[in-house]
Amino acid sequence: MPDHFEELFADLRVATIPQVRPPGVDAVRRTARRRRRTTRTAAAAVVALAVTGGLVVTGFPLRGGHRVAPAERVRDLVGTADRALGTQLPDLAGQPLSGPVAADGEVTFPDQPAGSRSLALACAGPGQVTVEAQLVRGAGDSTALGGSVVSCATAPQAAVLTFRLPVPGSVVVALVGDPAATGSAGYAVAIGAGDETGIRDETGGPDVPAPESTWNADRAADVLTAAGRSAPTRVTTEQVLSAMHFTGPGLRTTPGDYELALVCAGPGTLTLTVRTVSTSNGEIADSGPAVLERQVECADEDPRLGETDLLSLPRNFGFMITAVPDDEARNRAGWAYHLGPE
Amino acid sequence: MGVTAEAPEPDPEVGAAVPGAPVSFDDLYAAHYADLTVQLFAYFGDQQEAQDLVQEAFCRALARWRTVSGYDDPVAWIRRVAWNLAVSRWRRGRTAVGFLRRQRVAEPQVAGPGPERVALVSALGTLPPAHRRAMVLRYLADLTIAEIAEQEEVAEGTVKSWLHRARSALAAQLGPDQFDSAETTAQEVRRA
Numbered sequence: 001m002p003d004h005f006e007e008l009f010a011d012l013r014v015a016t017i018p019q020v021r022p023p024g025v026d027a028v029r030r031t032a033r034r035r036r037r038t039t040r041t042a043a044a045a046v047v048a049l050a051v052t053g054g055l056v057v058t059g060f061p062l063r064g065g066h067r068v069a070p071a072e073r074v075r076d077l078v079g080t081a082d083r084a085l086g087t088q089l090p091d092l093a094g095q096p097l098s099g100p101v102a103a104d105g106e107v108t109f110p111d112q113p114a115g116s117r118s119l120a121l122a123c124a125g126p127g128q129v130t131v132e133a134q135l136v137r138g139a140g141d142s143t144a145l146g147g148s149v150v151s152c153a154t155a156p157q158a159a160v161l162t163f164r165l166p167v168p169g170s171v172v173v174a175l176v177g178d179p180a181a182t183g184s185a186g187y188a189v190a191i192g193a194g195d196e197t198g199i200r201d202e203t204g205g206p207d208v209p210a211p212e213s214t215w216n217a218d219r220a221a222d223v224l225t226a227a228g229r230s231a232p233t234r235v236t237t238e239q240v241l242s243a244m245h246f247t248g249p250g251l252r253t254t255p256g257d258y259e260l261a262l263v264c265a266g267p268g269t270l271t272l273t274v275r276t277v278s279t280s281n282g283e284i285a286d287s288g289p290a291v292l293e294r295q296v297e298c299a300d301e302d303p304r305l306g307e308t309d310l311l312s313l314p315r316n317f318g319f320m321i322t323a324v325p326d327d328e329a330r331n332r333a334g335w336a337y338h339l340g341p342e
Numbered sequence: 343m344g345v346t347a348e349a350p351e352p353d354p355e356v357g358a359a360v361p362g363a364p365v366s367f368d369d370l371y372a373a374h375y376a377d378l379t380v381q382l383f384a385y386f387g388d389q390q391e392a393q394d395l396v397q398e399a400f401c402r403a404l405a406r407w408r409t410v411s412g413y414d415d416p417v418a419w420i421r422r423v424a425w426n427l428a429v430s431r432w433r434r435g436r437t438a439v440g441f442l443r444r445q446r447v448a449e450p451q452v453a454g455p456g457p458e459r460v461a462l463v464s465a466l467g468t469l470p471p472a473h474r475r476a477m478v479l480r481y482l483a484d485l486t487i488a489e490i491a492e493q494e495e496v497a498e499g500t501v502k503s504w505l506h507r508a509r510s511a512l513a514a515q516l517g518p519d520q521f522d523s524a525e526t527t528a529q530e531v532r533r534a
Contacts, residue, residue, distance in 0.1 A: 005477075005481055005509060005512070006481065008462055008481075008516075009384070009462075009477075009481035009482055011462075012380065012384060012462055012463070012482070013377070013380050013482060016379075016380045016383060016389070017376045017377070017380060019389065020375070020376040020379045020380070020389070020393065021393070022371070022372075022375045022376065022379075022393075022397075023393070023397050025367065025368050025371050025372075025400075027397065028367075028371065028397065028400050028401050028404050029404065031401045032401055032404045032405050071495050071496065074495065100495070102426060103419050103422045103423055103426065104402055104422075104423045104426055104427075130406070130409060176406060176409070178409070178413070179413055179414070179415075179418070179419070182422070183492065183493075183495050222408065225408075
């Protein structure tokens with residue numbers, strides 16, 4: 001006997017689809033751009049600590065010889081995350097919010113005072129969660145505060161994001177679970193004063209890129225990608241004197257004009273220098289004159305692609321790109337560039 | 343200074359779809375917007391609201407496209423977000439949807455739904471939400487029982503029970519003579 005429901009629903013689909021009028025991808029992009037613009041006003045974000053790997057849990061465990069139902073297991077994991085936060089950060093005053101990880105989760109901490117705040121999150125179970133915090137002061141008025149990717153684990157470690165709120169407002173935290181975590185992991189998140197965690201930044205050593213710098217390099221790369229420059233190169237700023245970077249086209253000895261598109265996200269300024277270097281058999285033979293020297297103001301709010309630079313590359317030459325971050329930018333800003341034929 | 347150079351590859355957001363390469367956002371939108379809208383329409387009975395929610399889900403996907411495009415099944419993520427938007431009372435405060443609605447330009451008028459379509463959607467509207475979701479996911483999203491169970495975070499047996507009850511209720515409303523719920527359930531079990 002045929003399944004009449006198959007036919008009924010197929011008819012519904014056939015009858016409805018012609019009447020659907022998609023607003024279109026341009027409308028999606030306009031909305032996305034509008035939201036990006038409104039999420040960036042004055043902000044200073046410091047990622048103080050990123051966290052932990054851990055065991056990935058697969059399948060459902062047995063408890064007392066019985067298989068634990070998914071919903072019950074997730075409830076257990078929510079409790080685990082809750083306890084981890086309470087145990088590891090007992091001084092954090094805020095009441096934790098907890099629940100199952102969702103693909104588009106969001107929690108709100110209303111009425112937060114201005115000043116330094118710490119956001120702590122623990123995730124129990126498989127997968128990982130992308131955390132993005134923003135300060136919301138009213139309709140259409142929000143500020144990106146920072147973000148991080150937190151790994152979930154059977155024995156979760158609390159990840160702490162520290163930021164400064166320039167004005168009072170609500171902190172809205174997007175919690176985006178990856179497919180492994182969505183529906184299978186539990187989170188607990190709390191917010192408190194910036195000095196309540198007892199955790200100090202231990203990641204900002206001289207040769208270790210701080211999460212904030214990595215985050216900003218990703219932001220800068222996203223701007224370039226959105227501007228049509230695919231596969232940009234991300235650069236962090238943990239060293240006082242940035243290392244020289246030899247870029248590809250010259251080393252393949254392809255002469256011609258190249259467009260350098262560069263975006264810097266975060267605080268401070270970069271001193272950018274581009275030189276041509278002669279190459280021989282694919283190796284750097286000699287450094288040539290500077291073809292570009294300029295200051296690049298990094299943007300913490302709404303980094304954008306401004307003017308690009310046109311560089312001419314002689315035969316058998318490559319480009320050497322050097323950027324020196326100032327004190328403010330060092331290991332906080334991140335930048336990205338794209339070099340392609342004009 | 344740490345440098346992370348990526349191998350050149352098409353921009354996944356705007357590039358053309360290539361077998362084995364990340365699917366482009368545009369292609370995904372073109373291929374799935376209407377189908378997702380039909381699913382939510384069957385759930386809500388309101389086509390415009392369904393369109394708004396699906397559009398919002400795609401907006402969220404674009405905002406995280408670098409992450410979402412890396413998933414094995416980006417559509418599953420978008421579908422889940424759309425359904426979360428649909429079932430979440432909090433999100434049905436309609437802030438985002440209301441915003442989209444205000445942004446909407448004058449849209450072409452379309453013919454109203456036919457009587458069969460109205461009857462099915464009306465009958466679906468009388469089902470408990472979980473039963474309704476199960477039917478829509480089964481028959482319009484073509485998900486397996488296991489996939490529905492995963493999305494709804496319940497056991498597979500629960501989904502089978504929902505589907506059985508939903509079919510019985512729909513059959514009673516739409517014309518009991520046309521339907522054999524028990525037979526359909528047996529087919530369901532065999533297919534799953």
